[in-house]
Amino acid sequence: MDRSAQPAVSNGAQVRLRKLSKTYGGLAAVDGISFDVPAGAFVSLLGPSGSGKTTTLNLIAGFLTPDLGDILIDERSVADVPPHKRNIGMVFQSYSLFPHMTVADNVGFPLRMRSKLNRQAAQKRIAEMLALVQLSHLGARYPRQLSGGQQQRVAMARALVSAPRLLLMDEPLGALDKKLREQMQAEIKRIHRSVGTTVVYVTHDQSEALTMSDLVVVMHRGRVAQIGTPRALYESPADAFVADFIGDSNLLAVSIVEAGREGCVVKTRGGTAIGTLPASFATMGARAFLLIRPEDMSVQLQSTAQADGSEQLTGVITELSFHGDVFKLAVAAGDDVLKAKVAREQGGSLELGRQVVLNWRRDAARLLPPASGEAGIEAVTS
Amino acid sequence: MTALAEYAAAPARRSILARPHVIPALLLLPCLAWIAFFFLVPLGLMCWRSFAAGGLQDYPALFSSPLYAKVMLTTVKAAILATALALLLAYPVAYVLTMSSGLRRGLILALVFIPYWVDIIVRSFSWLIMLGDHGLINKLLIDLGIVRAPLELLYNAFSVLVAMVQILLPLTIVILFGAMLRIDRTLVAAAKIHGASGWQAFRTVFFPLSLPGVYGAGLLVFVLSLGFYVTPALLGSPRQTMIAQTIMVEASDLLDWGQASAAGFVLLVITTTIAAIYNRYFSLDRLWGGSEP
Numbered sequence: 001m002d003r004s005a006q007p008a009v010s011n012g013a014q015v016r017l018r019k020l021s022k023t024y025g026g027l028a029a030v031d032g033i034s035f036d037v038p039a040g041a042f043v044s045l046l047g048p049s050g051s052g053k054t055t056t057l058n059l060i061a062g063f064l065t066p067d068l069g070d071i072l073i074d075e076r077s078v079a080d081v082p083p084h085k086r087n088i089g090m091v092f093q094s095y096s097l098f099p100h101m102t103v104a105d106n107v108g109f110p111l112r113m114r115s116k117l118n119r120q121a122a123q124k125r126i127a128e129m130l131a132l133v134q135l136s137h138l139g140a141r142y143p144r145q146l147s148g149g150q151q152q153r154v155a156m157a158r159a160l161v162s163a164p165r166l167l168l169m170d171e172p173l174g175a176l177d178k179k180l181r182e183q184m185q186a187e188i189k190r191i192h193r194s195v196g197t198t199v200v201y202v203t204h205d206q207s208e209a210l211t212m213s214d215l216v217v218v219m220h221r222g223r224v225a226q227i228g229t230p231r232a233l234y235e236s237p238a239d240a241f242v243a244d245f246i247g248d249s250n251l252l253a254v255s256i257v258e259a260g261r262e263g264c265v266v267k268t269r270g271g272t273a274i275g276t277l278p279a280s281f282a283t284m285g286a287r288a289f290l291l292i293r294p295e296d297m298s299v300q301l302q303s304t305a306q307a308d309g310s311e312q313l314t315g316v317i318t319e320l321s322f323h324g325d326v327f328k329l330a331v332a333a334g335d336d337v338l339k340a341k342v343a344r345e346q347g348g349s350l351e352l353g354r355q356v357v358l359n360w361r362r363d364a365a366r367l368l369p370p371a372s373g374e375a376g377i378e379a380v381t382s
Numbered sequence: 383m384t385a386l387a388e389y390a391a392a393p394a395r396r397s398i399l400a401r402p403h404v405i406p407a408l409l410l411l412p413c414l415a416w417i418a419f420f421f422l423v424p425l426g427l428m429c430w431r432s433f434a435a436g437g438l439q440d441y442p443a444l445f446s447s448p449l450y451a452k453v454m455l456t457t458v459k460a461a462i463l464a465t466a467l468a469l470l471l472a473y474p475v476a477y478v479l480t481m482s483s484g485l486r487r488g489l490i491l492a493l494v495f496i497p498y499w500v501d502i503i504v505r506s507f508s509w510l511i512m513l514g515d516h517g518l519i520n521k522l523l524i525d526l527g528i529v530r531a532p533l534e535l536l537y538n539a540f541s542v543l544v545a546m547v548q549i550l551l552p553l554t555i556v557i558l559f560g561a562m563l564r565i566d567r568t569l570v571a572a573a574k575i576h577g578a579s580g581w582q583a584f585r586t587v588f589f590p591l592s593l594p595g596v597y598g599a600g601l602l603v604f605v606l607s608l609g610f611y612v613t614p615a616l617l618g619s620p621r622q623t624m625i626a627q628t629i630m631v632e633a634s635d636l637l638d639w640g641q642a643s644a645a646g647f648v649l650l651v652i653t654t655t656i657a658a659i660y661n662r663y664f665s666l667d668r669l670w671g672g673s674e675p
Contacts, residue, residue, distance in 0.1 A: 061571075061575055062575075063571055063574075063575075082574075082579075083571075083574045083575045084574045084575070084576075084577050084578055084579050084582075084583075086575075088575055089575075089576065090572070090575045090576070092568055092571075092572060094566075094568065096566065096568045096569050096571070096572040097572075098569060098572070098573070098586075098587055099569075099591070100590045100591060109573070109576055109577075109578075109586075110576040110577050112586075113573075113576060113577030113578045113582060113586075114576075114577035158576065159576070162576070162577065168575075
């Protein structure tokens with residue numbers, strides 16, 4: 001994994017989760033998860049609602065006590081450390097600014113609680129933080145006099161003012177509109193780079209996780225489905241759940257009809273055989289999913305001689321939409337519907353109902369097992 | 383015509399009910415009529431009667447007689463003390479209620495409400511049994527050898543205060559509980575993760591945010607205490623009568639309805655004035671940092 005972007009001396013804490021479990025009324029919200037957050041890294045916990053990501057964050061914060069397992073911050077167990085002694089900063093989903101305090105008092109709160117800074121030094125530090133989030137002029141206002149984006153920045157300043165080695169963020173941009181959200185993503189990354197603290201960031205928005213993170217932990221039903229860099233997750237998803245959750249994907253349900261040492265051959269539901277794919281888990285007759293990313297698919301109007309190392313399927317265009325830079329289309333081929341993208345200048349002759357041939361390079365396709373908790377770990381370590 | 387178009391076109395030929403404000407007004411009407419007939423009309427009558435006997439002749443007595451000044455002072459003093467004590471005792475109970483859930487919360491609420499359902503006269507009488515010379519408390523103190531002669535616990539300001547607070551407590555607890563429930567608990571979590579211990583989080587975040595509720599409960603309980611009649615009549619000293627008793631004596635014993643009306647009217651004015659001043663200094667807006675002057 002590429003860690004070269006990290007500063008040599010880190011201001012961030014290292015966090016290790018060890019077989020962490022939390023059960024509510026017989027239902028495991030978090031089910032024996034283990035992963036490491038490297039010092040100074042920006043790590044996202046990504047998953048659909050109910051996947052256990054917020055529970056995990058609250059366990060790290062100390063708001064919840066694990067039923068099993070342990071959390072190590074900088075190699076020390078925090079099992080017996082209450083939240084206020086963990087030296088963590090946190091940005092909440094609803095910002096949770098104190099409504100009865102001014103912006104400056106909100107930002108200064110951790111200083112008053114934690115450090116014995118004298119009044120002058122504290123004032124200076126608050127001014128620094130307000131400058132960092134570009135709100136120097138609003139220190140005397142009350143939170144409810146600010147816009148959502150401004151409140152978000154105040155929450156960031158408050159979380160970082162006492163220079164915590166770990167910053168937790170719980171869907172901090174969920175309440176903002178799309179444009180502001182993208183602006184704040186860049187802002188958060190800028191601040192992360194300048195302070196170097198470790199960030200654990202919870203989100204259900206896969207594009208947010210991909211663009212911001214050094215590492216993404218994909219969670220599914222209280223377990224870790226896969227851990228990896230955004231690129232690794234996109235290019236080598238461990239299973240069909242991860243592939244479906246991250247990015248646009250075509251997932252064809254297939255069965256394995258031939259499994260040999262150099263790969264296997266699968267058959268789609270429509271009966272088309274698709275050839276030799278590498279797959280470690282493959283056994284004859286097993287059900288699997290074939291992943292082809294839409295952008296790896298080329299669309300041709302006529303069947304051409306099949307190039308070496310490529311595969312093709314013939315189908316009919318059932319949906320067609322223009323997105324500015326690309327056309328997006330859905331093609332029905334047998335019982336499957338595949339998504340494809342075509343650059344604007346090549347989409348002139350596309351129309352609904354037209355027969356087309358979908359082509360892809362054999363090595364762009366991947367054979368994946370259905371969703372499973374454990375297969376994910378292997379893919380990360382390999 | 384589609385259903386939507388039909389709906390959109392309908393108001394033009396629908397009844398008066400379709401006009402805005404008509405339905406809210408109809409819903410308010412029964413209650414308004416009730417209040418008008420049983421509250422506003424008697425109030426108007428009382429006001430009119432206080433002037434009827436000959437202009438302002440009933441008023442000078444109120445302000446010149448040392449009796450009224452003394453009664454009013456006793457009343458306000460008792461009300462302030464009862465309010466403060468009720469708030470002090472109710473706050474921790476309301477806090478525990480807020481922090482607990484499920485069965486525990488239900489159980490505490492039941493314990494708070496059971497005395498509330500007992501009649502106010504019964505509750506006042508029960509203190510006679512507790513506080514009398516041969517009452518439970520004096521008996522206990524004598525048996526334990528702490529005092530030799532029974533303490534004078536009854537028919538004084540103390541017994542009135544104790545009974546008033548007991549009567550006011552359920553209401554105070556419920557108002558405070560309601561206010562505390564509205565406090566966003568993630569704010570307390572935010573305080574804790576940023577370095578505040580449990581006590582510090584309470585002192586710097588929860589308590590200040592609960593103050594609007596405290597002020598609101600305080601005002602309501604204070605105004606209620608000003609009008610206490612049964613409790614001071616049963617448990618108080620005749621030398622420390624409260625204003626409601628005085629008005630009652632004038633109306634039913636002395637049959638001086640003009641004087642009673644005037645006293646009632648003055649009490650109303652004083653109460654309203656206190657409420658207005660109070661509201662100005664403890665208005666919610668100021669507390670939340672809204673419209674600072």
